[in-house]
Structure formats: structure tokens, C-alpha cells
Amino acid sequence: MAHALVAEKHPLDDLIRRDRMPHIWCPGCGIGIVMRCYAQAILESGIPVERHVVVSGIGCTARVPGYMNLDSYHATHGRPIPFAIGIKLVKPELTVTVFSGDGDLAAIGGNHLIHAARRNVDIKVICINNFNYGMTGGQVGPTTPLGARTTTTPYGNPEHPFNLPYLLAAAGAVFVSRWTTLHVRQIKQDILYSFRKPGFTFIEVLAPCPVGFGRPNDIEDGVEEMRIYRRRSQLVYRVPEEVPWEALEVDLREERPIYVGRFVDREREVFQPIRLTSKG
Amino acid sequence: MKGRGVLTGVHFMHGDHACAEGAIAAGCRFFAGYPITPSTEIAERLAQRLPEVGGVFIQMEDEIASIVAVIGASAAGARAMTATSGPGFSLMMESIGLAAMMEIPCVIVDVQRGSPSTGLPTLPGQADVMQARWGSHGDYEIAAYAPWSPQEMFDLTILAFNVADRFRIPVMVMADEVVGHMVERVVIPPEDQIPRWERKRPRYPAGDGFRPFAIEDEDLVPPMAHAGEGYRVHFTGLTHDERGYPDMSAETHHRLVSRLVEKVRRNASQMIRYDAYALDDAKIVVISYGCTARSARRAVADARRMGIPAGLLRLISLWPFPADVVRELARQAEVFIVAEMNLGQMICEVERYVSQPVKGVFHAGGAMIPPDPILQAIREVAFHGSRAGGGKTSAG
Numbered sequence: 001m002a003h004a005l006v007a008e009k010h011p012l013d014d015l016i017r018r019d020r021m022p023h024i025w026c027p028g029c030g031i032g033i034v035m036r037c038y039a040q041a042i043l044e045s046g047i048p049v050e051r052h053v054v055v056s057g058i059g060c061t062a063r064v065p066g067y068m069n070l071d072s073y074h075a076t077h078g079r080p081i082p083f084a085i086g087i088k089l090v091k092p093e094l095t096v097t098v099f100s101g102d103g104d105l106a107a108i109g110g111n112h113l114i115h116a117a118r119r120n121v122d123i124k125v126i127c128i129n130n131f132n133y134g135m136t137g138g139q140v141g142p143t144t145p146l147g148a149r150t151t152t153t154p155y156g157n158p159e160h161p162f163n164l165p166y167l168l169a170a171a172g173a174v175f176v177s178r179w180t181t182l183h184v185r186q187i188k189q190d191i192l193y194s195f196r197k198p199g200f201t202f203i204e205v206l207a208p209c210p211v212g213f214g215r216p217n218d219i220e221d222g223v224e225e226m227r228i229y230r231r232r233s234q235l236v237y238r239v240p241e242e243v244p245w246e247a248l249e250v251d252l253r254e255e256r257p258i259y260v261g262r263f264v265d266r267e268r269e270v271f272q273p274i275r276l277t278s279k280g
Numbered sequence: 281m282k283g284r285g286v287l288t289g290v291h292f293m294h295g296d297h298a299c300a301e302g303a304i305a306a307g308c309r310f311f312a313g314y315p316i317t318p319s320t321e322i323a324e325r326l327a328q329r330l331p332e333v334g335g336v337f338i339q340m341e342d343e344i345a346s347i348v349a350v351i352g353a354s355a356a357g358a359r360a361m362t363a364t365s366g367p368g369f370s371l372m373m374e375s376i377g378l379a380a381m382m383e384i385p386c387v388i389v390d391v392q393r394g395s396p397s398t399g400l401p402t403l404p405g406q407a408d409v410m411q412a413r414w415g416s417h418g419d420y421e422i423a424a425y426a427p428w429s430p431q432e433m434f435d436l437t438i439l440a441f442n443v444a445d446r447f448r449i450p451v452m453v454m455a456d457e458v459v460g461h462m463v464e465r466v467v468i469p470p471e472d473q474i475p476r477w478e479r480k481r482p483r484y485p486a487g488d489g490f491r492p493f494a495i496e497d498e499d500l501v502p503p504m505a506h507a508g509e510g511y512r513v514h515f516t517g518l519t520h521d522e523r524g525y526p527d528m529s530a531e532t533h534h535r536l537v538s539r540l541v542e543k544v545r546r547n548a549s550q551m552i553r554y555d556a557y558a559l560d561d562a563k564i565v566v567i568s569y570g571c572t573a574r575s576a577r578r579a580v581a582d583a584r585r586m587g588i589p590a591g592l593l594r595l596i597s598l599w600p601f602p603a604d605v606v607r608e609l610a611r612q613a614e615v616f617i618v619a620e621m622n623l624g625q626m627i628c629e630v631e632r633y634v635s636q637p638v639k640g641v642f643h644a645g646g647a648m649i650p651p652d653p654i655l656q657a658i659r660e661v662a663f664h665g666s667r668a669g670g671g672k673t674s675a676g
Contacts, residue, residue: 017514020525050486050510055352066514066526071507073355074516074526075348076378082312082345086352086360087507089336090310094356094508115341273336 015039015049017069024063028214028222030181030207031128035064037184038099038126041191042070045095053096055084057109060135060209061101061128078108081116084123089273095124095195102129102204106162107142117171119271120199126191127202129164130209131252138212145251149216164204165263166245174199176264178248180206180229183260190262199270206250206258217253228252236261285333286471293466295430295459296321296363299389300329301466302437303361305474308387309335310360312349314342314368317401318457319391322363343368347375350386354379355515357506359441363389366399366408370415376450377416380540382515383493383502385444385479387437389453391460392570394645404457405645406570407622412452413599419537421544423551424452424599426569430464436553436596442477443551447543448501454598456621458571458648479504486510493536494522500543544600553596554605558584562591564658565609567630568619569595572649576619579654588662601629610634615661619654621645637661 016039025031042052052070056062058077065072075083080098088096098105105113105127116123132150133139139152143164147156168176175197179186187205194201208214208225219225234257236242248259286305293301300322303311311330313323323339330337336353340346346362353360364372369390379386392408394400412424423443425436437453444451482490482503492513493502505511514524519533527533544551558580559565568576573594583590593609595602609616616634618627619641627640641657643649 017525050512051508053507066516069512071509071512072514073352073382073507074514074518075351076375076517079344079348079375082340082348083352083355085338085345086310086312086349086354087356089338089349090353090356090358090360091508111341112345115345273338274331275334276331 011043012036012039015042015069017067020067023067025060026211028208028210029060030130030205030222031061031064033181033184034126034128034187034205034207035067037187038064038097038191039068041188041195044192045195047095047195051094053087053094055080055087055096055098056100057104058135059101059104059133061099062104064099078104079112080104081109081112081123081125085116085121088122092122097124097126099126101134102127102131102143102164103133103141106164106167110142114167114171117168117173117200117202120172120174120268121271122198123200124191124194125200125202127164127204128207129204130207130213132209132213134209134212138216145253148213148253150213161249163246163249165248168202169245169264172200172268173202173264174266174268175201175262177262178204178206178260180233180258180260181208182226182229182233199268219252225252229258232256232258233260234258236263239263286474287468288470289468291466291468292463293430294321295433295455295462295464296391297325298430298433298466299363299437299453299455300325301468302434303387303441304329304333305434305468305471306359306438306441307476308359308361308441309333310350310353310358311335311362312338312340312346312353312360313362313364314340314346316343316365316368318393318460319363319365319389321460322389322391343371344375347372347386347388351375351379351382351384354384354386355507359445361387361389363391365391365393365401366395366405367397369408369411373411373415376422377418377420378517379450380416380420380422381517383448383504383540384515385448386450387440387444387453388450389437389455392454392456400646402457403646404571404621404648406456406572406620407625407645409454409598409622410625412454419541421541422450422452422599423544423597424454425553425596426454426598427459428570428573428594429459430462430466432596433459434466434468438474439553442475445479446477446501447547447551448479448504449544454570456570482511491522492524493520495539499547500539548600551597551600552602554602555594555596557592557594559591559593559609562589562612563614564588564590564617564661565593565613566590566617566619566654566658567593567595567606567626569598569626570621572619572621575649575651576654578651579658582651582655583658583662588658590658590662595626598626603633606630606633610636615639617641617654617657617661619649621649
């Protein structure tokens with residue numbers, strides 16, 4: 001006879017604000033998967049929890065810090081990166097992660113994103129890309145594919161999307177990778193890797209937004225989007241030797257590869273404020 | 281001067297530099313800014329000075345990033361500041377509201393220039409004073425000080441840090457191009473005579489149960505835990521409860537916003553500063569601030585020599601506004617005159633508290649209002665009495 005095993009305690013309990021559950025995310029949303037990967041990476045990082053700080057802007061993904069049992073800051077829309085820079089420069093011993101969405105980081109916060117990468121300031125960015133503004137009900141965003149339907153592009157998106165890995169590689173990030181919410185081990189591994197990698201790191205995670213992006217674009221639900229990821233994800237080891245940077249542009253509606261992998265892993269001098277004395 | 285925090289001594293100093301030295305003396309160890317005339321010399325001075333004292337200087341990509349980096353630095357425990365002028369001040373407004381909502385102390389220096397828009401980059405204005413009070417959306421209260429000299433650029437910058445930390449609010453130093461670019465005697469006291477009001481800090485070690493926005497004291501100021509101290513705090517610009525958790529209820533919203541406003545109102549007497557000149561028997565009360573108060577003081581002195589009972593109330597704190605002082609003056613004054621380098625901003629605040637006629641001496645900015653139009657206004661009301669009524673005088 002089988003017995004149900006009820007765990008009294010989950011290893012990640014201490015990292016989640018359980019008193020804030022249930023969360024606000026829709027059924028089929030991919031954000032929680034990535035949050036779990038982040039929590040797991042913190043647990044395995046060997047860095048004391050007290051030294052992890054998480055910062056976000058506004059949007060669905062930006063709610064992650066509110067659910068993490070860490071020092072957490074939910075800043076103005078688009079501004080988590082400068083907020084994180086302020087914290088990091090005052091307390092360099094902290095591991096400061098920005099956990100936010102593509103609209104927050106690449107549209108309203110786009111200027112901060114490219115300048116932080118240019119400076120190579122030691123901030124870890126996890127960017128959930130769900131191809132639309134989810135929180136406000138599925139509007140066109142900076143990553144929405146050309147032609148895709150959203151509530152503000154009812155006739156199809158007339159604009160080209162950002163190709164985020166290409167943008168971040170050009171701007172100077174020392175580590176750039178992309179995965180989908182199907183790639184939970186790779187996401188966790190790359191978050192762990194980024195904690196140890198000095199400088200500006202950027203991990204893009206493609207995530208289903210079945211309500212905001214999926215529904216108007218004929219992706220039935222979150223599971224179907226995961227099937228798309230499984231069918232079409234293609235690992236790339238070297239860009240542009242294997243595929244050109246331009247090929248990293250994503251359009252879920254077309255039967256072409258979604259390239260994933262570590263696209264950039266390089267060394268550049270990390271931004272340090274000028275110091276003439278020891279900190280006094 | 282290398283390696284010295286407080287440049288004790290008597291100096292002949294530029295106003296913007298005096299502001300920078302005030303920041304250093306106050307213990308400011310983080311500056312993020314973006315170049316903009318006429319405040320740039322503050323950033324330049326701090327780019328040189330902060331590394332000498334172990335502080336951080338960073339030039340950001342814009343003013344939005346600057347104020348947000350300052351708020352982040354303060355969240356990590358630093359005394360942090362930015363400096364700007366009108367266009368940059370406008371860009372900072374949204375996140376000044378964030379600082380008010382998160383109760384993260386910060387200091388914003390606005391060296392005002394002719395405005396609106398790009399206006400007169402190299403010339404003075406005083407037309408951002410209502411923006412300082414009301415510029416971000418929603419109900420919140422802040423403190424703002426108007427220096428009238430390089431000495432006060434030093435002194436009031438220190439006060440701004442103390443008020444910001446003590447009450448966990450954004451504090452503005454509302455300078456103008458005249459005092460920012462003026463070179464004058466500045467006395468910097470010994471380090472142990474620099475006043476220091478500390479941030480209220482948690483009384484208990486980190487552990488379960490710390491509620492970052494729980495009020496333990498009558499001053500309505502919660503103790504502040506910094507990033508990296510183990511308290512695992514959550515800060516959000518959303519309406520939040522005592523734990524810092526978002527709470528979208530009308531009750532929590534009313535309680536939080538009322539406290540943010542009441543926190544400043546209840547403690548206003550500790551923030552208010554003003555200067556009284558020849559007010560004891562004054563029947564004509566001139567109210568002015570910043571560089572315009574220099575002309576107003578001269579006009580009042582000239583009026584006294586003519587036997588006219590005029591006096592000057594110089595606003596040092598624009599916000600909180602010294603309403604009780606103005607109400608008290610209304611018991612003796614026959615008429616008020618407000619002189620300011622805008623087309624009528626603080627005059628609205630004076631009119632709220634007095635029943636007498638209030639006459640304005642205004643100029644849109646670009647050059648100091650000289651003493652003459654203020655004296656002229658004093659003489660008009662002196663010779664025609666309060667029957668002359670309110671009215672606006674252009675100083676141009």
C-alpha cells in the first residue's frame with residue numbers, strides 16, 4: 001500500500017516568502033520556473049543568503065523579488081539596473097541580481113541596460129522575455145516579433161523586435177546566454193556561473209505568456225509553448241561562427257530554430273569606482 | 281587638501297563647490313549625476329573629492345539613472361546625493377516619489393536656471409520651487425531648502441542630509457544659478473562641530489519578525505535596515521503594509537500615505553528654518569528666498585532708512601513652509617510683499633495663511649531681481665497703505 005509522503009520542509013522554503021503565496025502569475029506562465037532556478041542557484045552558490053540582493057522594475061517578472069526571501073527592491077519601471085548599481089558600488093561584497101522582464105529592461109530601461117553593459121558593472125541580469133507586456137494585458141513590447149498580434153497591434157506588429165543577445169554582446173556584456181523555460185538545468189547553471197563571473201552578465205529566458213502573447217498568436221497554452229521550445233530549440237556553441245548574430249532573432253510563430261546557449265563568455269575590465277584611499 | 285574630509289577653515293569659495301564640500305562634510309560618500317549647467321561644478325568637485333575620502337562618484341547615462349542609483353546607494357546604507365538643474369530635475373520626479381514611498385533618504389540639489397524647458401541654461405531662475413513640493417505624482421511631503429549664499433550652500437547641504445536621514449525622506453537643496461556660481465567667504469567648521477542626525481536603525485538583530493515599516497515611535501519614522509544586513513527586507517513603490525509587502529487595499533493605502541504626509545507635518549518644527557530681519561515692528565513684511573532675498577534685504581534696509589516700517593522674512597526652508605511664522609506676522613503686518621524669480625509661486629503659499637493684501641514682485645528669470653523694484657513696491661504700499669491692495673509687479 002502506497003503512503004503519501006508529506007514533506008515538512010522544502011529545501012527552498014527559506015528562500016521564498018511563503019506568506020506571500022499564492023503568487024499573481026497566470027496558469028501556464030513561465031516566470032515561476034525561472035524564479036525557482038534562481039532560488040536553487042542561490043542555495044548552491046555557497047554565497048550566504050544575506051549577501052544576495054535582488055532588484056526589479058515593474059511588470060510580471062518584476063514581482064519576483066517580492067516573493068524571494070532576500071533583501072529585495074521593487075523599483076520604478078525600467079530602473080532596476082541603476083538601483084542595483086547604487087547598491088553594488090556601496091557594498092561590493094554583495095551579489096546583486098536584477099530580475100526583470102523584457103519590457104522593463106529593454107524598452108523603458110533600455111538606456112540603462114546598454115550603458116551598464118558598456119561599463120561592465122558587476123550586476124547579474126536575468127531577463128524574462130515573454131514577447132509582450134503581460135501585466136498590463138498583452139501589449140506590444142520591444143521583443144514582440146514583426147507581425148505578431150497584441151492588444152495594441154491588432155493588425156500585426158509593424159515594428160522589428162530587439163535581438164537581445166546581439167544587443168548585449170554589442171554593448172559589452174561579458175556573459176550572454178539564452179535559454180527557454182524548458183531548460184531549467186541550464187538556467188540554474190548559468191545563474192550560478194554568472195554569480196562567479198565578474199562583470200555585467202545577461203541571461204535571457206524565453207518564457208510562455210499564454211494569456212498575453214500566446215492567445216492572440218495561436219499558441220494554445222503554456223504547455224504548447226513548451227512543446228515549441230522543445231521542438232525548435234537548437235544549441236549553439238559559437239556565434240557568429242555557427243550562425244550569424246541576426247539569426248538569434250526569435251519568432252515563435254515561424255517554423256525556424258530558436259537558438260539557445262552561451263553566446264558570449266569573455267573577459268573585460270570590470271567597472272570600479274576610482275579610489276585613492278582605502279574605504280574610510 | 282588630499283585625503284581630508286572636512287576642509288576646516290575660511291575659504292573664498294564657489295557656491296557649487298561649497299555645496300560639494302558640505303556634502304563631503306556631511307558624510308556623503310556616493311554621488312551619481314549627469315552634467316547640466318549650472319550645477320555641473322558640484323559633480324566636477326565631487327569627482328575629484330569623493331575618491332579622496334573613499335567615496336564613490338559615478339556619472340550616469342541620464343538624470344533618471346542618477347537619482348535611482350542614489351536611492352539604491354542609500355538603500356545600501358550610504359549618504360548619497362545627486363545634483364542637477366530644471367530639465368534633469370523634471371526627469372528625476374518619478375523616482376523622487378519612489379524614495380518618498382520607500383522612505384529611502386536622499387539629497388537632490390537643484391541649481392535652478394531660467395525655465396521652463398531648456399530655458400536659460402547659464403542664467404538664474406527660481407521657478408522650480410513648486411515642482412520641488414509637488415513634482416512627483418501623488419500625496420507625499422518632502423523638505424526643501426533655499427540657500428542665499430555659498431556659505432548656505434555648505435550649511436544647508438549638511439542640513440539636507442540630516443533631515444533626509446532623520447525622517448527618511450527626499451530632501452532638496454533649491455539653489456539658483458546666482459548662489460551656485462557666486463564666489464564668497466565660506467567658513468567650514470571643525471569636523472566635530474558638523475551636526476549629524478543619524479538614520480534610525482533597527483533595535484534588534486536580524487531574525488524573523490522584523491517589520492521594516494512598523495512604527496514604534498511617535499515621530500512616525502520606521503527604523504531602516506540596509507541591504508546586506510540580513511534583515512531580508514522588501515522595499516516596493518507599491519502600496520505596502522508594515523512588512524513591506526504589497527497590499528492593494530484602500531485601508532492600507534490610506535494608512536501608509538497618511539503616515540508619509542503626517543511624518544513630515546508632525547516633525548516640521550525640526551525641519552523649518554527662516555531668517556528674520558527688522559521684523560519686530562514691521563508693518564510691511566517682505567518675504568523672499570535664495571538670491572532674491574539678497575536684493576530684498578537691501579530694499580528693506582533702504583526702506584528703513586526712509587522711515588518705512590518694513591521687514592524681511594527670508595525663507596530658508598521653502599518646504600515645510602513656515603506657516604506659523606507667517607500667521608504670527610499677520611497679527612502685526614498691514615501688507616505682505618513676496619519677491620521671487622518666477623511669476624508667482626511661493627506667493628500662493630503666503631496667501632493661504634494671511635488675510636492681508638499680498639503683493640508680488642516677480643521676474644521670470646534670467647537676471648537677479650535688483651533691490652529697486654522691491655523698494656518701489658514697499659514705497660507704494662507705504663504711501664498708499666494697504667488700500668493699494670494686492671497685485672503683481674513685474675520686476676523686469
